[in-house]
Amino acid sequence: MSLGGRLRRAAELVALPAVLLAAWWVTSDGSESFYFPPLREVVGVLPETWFAGGADARIVSDVLPSLARLLTGYGLAAVVGVGAGLLIGSSPTLRALVEPVLEVFRAVPPPATVPLLVAVAGIDDRMKVLVIVFGCLWPILLNTVEGVRAVDPVLADTCRSYGIRGPGRVRSLVLRSASPQIMTGLRQALSVGIILMVISEMFAASNGIGFTVVQFQRTFAVPQMWTGIIVLGLLGVTLAWVFRAVETRVLRWYEGIRSAHRSGG
Amino acid sequence: MLEVRGLRKVYTSRDRTVEALRDITFSVAAGELVCLVGPSGCGKTTLLKCLAGLLGPTGGEVSVEGRPVSGPPPGMAVVFQVYGRSLFPWMTVAQNVELPLRHKGRGRAERRRLVTAALADVGLSHTPDAYPWQLSGGMQQRVAIARALAYEPHVMLMDEPFAAVDAQTRADLEDLIRTLWDRTGVTTLFVTHDIDEAVYLGERVVVLSSSPTVVQDDLPVDLPRERDQLDTRALPRFTELRSRVYGEIRSAQRAASRADGA
Numbered sequence: 001m002s003l004g005g006r007l008r009r010a011a012e013l014v015a016l017p018a019v020l021l022a023a024w025w026v027t028s029d030g031s032e033s034f035y036f037p038p039l040r041e042v043v044g045v046l047p048e049t050w051f052a053g054g055a056d057a058r059i060v061s062d063v064l065p066s067l068a069r070l071l072t073g074y075g076l077a078a079v080v081g082v083g084a085g086l087l088i089g090s091s092p093t094l095r096a097l098v099e100p101v102l103e104v105f106r107a108v109p110p111p112a113t114v115p116l117l118v119a120v121a122g123i124d125d126r127m128k129v130l131v132i133v134f135g136c137l138w139p140i141l142l143n144t145v146e147g148v149r150a151v152d153p154v155l156a157d158t159c160r161s162y163g164i165r166g167p168g169r170v171r172s173l174v175l176r177s178a179s180p181q182i183m184t185g186l187r188q189a190l191s192v193g194i195i196l197m198v199i200s201e202m203f204a205a206s207n208g209i210g211f212t213v214v215q216f217q218r219t220f221a222v223p224q225m226w227t228g229i230i231v232l233g234l235l236g237v238t239l240a241w242v243f244r245a246v247e248t249r250v251l252r253w254y255e256g257i258r259s260a261h262r263s264g265g
Numbered sequence: 266m267l268e269v270r271g272l273r274k275v276y277t278s279r280d281r282t283v284e285a286l287r288d289i290t291f292s293v294a295a296g297e298l299v300c301l302v303g304p305s306g307c308g309k310t311t312l313l314k315c316l317a318g319l320l321g322p323t324g325g326e327v328s329v330e331g332r333p334v335s336g337p338p339p340g341m342a343v344v345f346q347v348y349g350r351s352l353f354p355w356m357t358v359a360q361n362v363e364l365p366l367r368h369k370g371r372g373r374a375e376r377r378r379l380v381t382a383a384l385a386d387v388g389l390s391h392t393p394d395a396y397p398w399q400l401s402g403g404m405q406q407r408v409a410i411a412r413a414l415a416y417e418p419h420v421m422l423m424d425e426p427f428a429a430v431d432a433q434t435r436a437d438l439e440d441l442i443r444t445l446w447d448r449t450g451v452t453t454l455f456v457t458h459d460i461d462e463a464v465y466l467g468e469r470v471v472v473l474s475s476s477p478t479v480v481q482d483d484l485p486v487d488l489p490r491e492r493d494q495l496d497t498r499a500l501p502r503f504t505e506l507r508s509r510v511y512g513e514i515r516s517a518q519r520a521a522s523r524a525d526g527a
Contacts, residue, residue, distance in 0.1 A: 154350040157319050160336075161343045162365035162416065172364060176355045253355040253396060260398045 085144025
């Protein structure tokens with residue numbers, strides 16, 4: 001892409017957010033409402049709310065624990081989901097047996113499991129990680145199953161005739177071939193995971209972004225509460241960016257095929 | 266080298282059975298280049314899959330190098346018809362050629378040597394880092410051929426590999442197969458529905474009937490070993506052989522439709 005093209009693309013990316021922020025800034029500016037303070041005030045308290053206090057700043061004491069629980073739960077769900085998805089997707093018998101059960105589990109809204117998990121696993125990090133795992137697992141698992149099922153039979157025959165089997169076959173054929181669907185599952189799971197990270201911290205916690213937002217609300221520190229929501233938004237956007245960068249790398253071949261087909265090649 | 270005796274394949278589903286192959290018997294000697302030609306829908310791909318150990322026959326036996334085939338034989342390489350789907354799109358050209366060698370346990374230096382040589386053999390030395398989908402159909406099929414060559418097979422099976430490329434590319438690829446066979450002497454069985462292609466390429470042509478399929482004829486191609494797209498195809502003997510195969514296939518089709526009508 002040329003420099004002009006890059007600038008144009010960057011401008012397109014930030015144009016609407018800039019307009020919306022400006023609109024928020026202007027319309028909220030003389031606000032007398034207790035629950036909708038001026039954006040000027042919210043932005044004003046943001047640095048001291050999150051960054052002041054050195055090692056005790058909330059960015060360390062709340063954001064990092066939240067992030068650690070999210071990544072642990074998400075990572076566990078990814079390993080278990082992809083692993084189980086490989087097994088279930090490769091065996092028609094196993095699939096027929098477990099698919100109805102999976103559909104039921106997927107249909108359960110994960111936040112509904114929080115009271116149960118609090119009872120079973122207590123109110124510590126274990127509970128929060130489990131809630132995140134339980135929510136993230138299903139999109140990853142079900143998408144992996146679909147991807148594994150869709151392996152091209154000609155490629156499968158090619159592997160067989162060249163004696164490529166076992167772990168090598170999984171690595172060279174099945175995982176790569178299913179990677180577009182696996183990435184779709186991982187992307188869905190990431191947004192589910194962020195939601196559950198916040199919700200689990202609102203139930204029973206002593207730190208975390210969700211905990212902080214609820215604390216501010218209970219103490220009527222409304223501008224500070226708003227900064228919590230903004231921090232969550234920024235965290236979500238950052239994680240989505242990181243995900244996109246990884247996805248672009250992993251699925252470069254897939255995008256390449258699609259654009260080759262589009263141009264009639 | 267490759268022996269097929271009384272091969273039979275019947276597909277059974279809940280409501281009907283289809284006899285794809287009735288009774289196939291032929292053999293390919295070590296170092297031969299044999300073309301298997303038959304009308305569309307005569308079960309050529311079924312036959313090839315049985316030979317490659319990818320499909321179990323209903324009856325009869327296939328053996329490669331004296332051993333009965335019950336799964337893909339280790340010394341065999343297959344080039345599939347649908348080149349676009351037999352190359353790994355997430356791997357570069359060189360990685361595609363190298364993959365079977367990794368699983369064969371070849372060392373890194375030897376793999377590199379084999380890949381480089383195979384790509385040079387098919388005229389693709391300049392594109393090792395391209396992805397298959399960046400190449401034309403003919404070039405993709407060359408990659409599949411390079412992968413088969415690098416594997417150093419004792420037998421090479423090719424399933425209508427040039428059915429989907431344009432005429433000029435097809436002629437080039439045919440000459441490539443002749444050249445490679447001439448040089449390496451690898452036993453090759455080339456399946457096609459194209460009578461001209463079978464006679465031009467083969468040292469022998471095995472003619473299949475319509476489904477349910479039997480071997481209709483097995484004739485040696487006594488054309489000069491040095492083949493040329495213009496000169497060879499202009500030889501009276503080429504025309505004779507071509508007409509004979511064509512006649513065989515037509516009479517087989519007539520017999521089949523009579524059998525249907527009866």
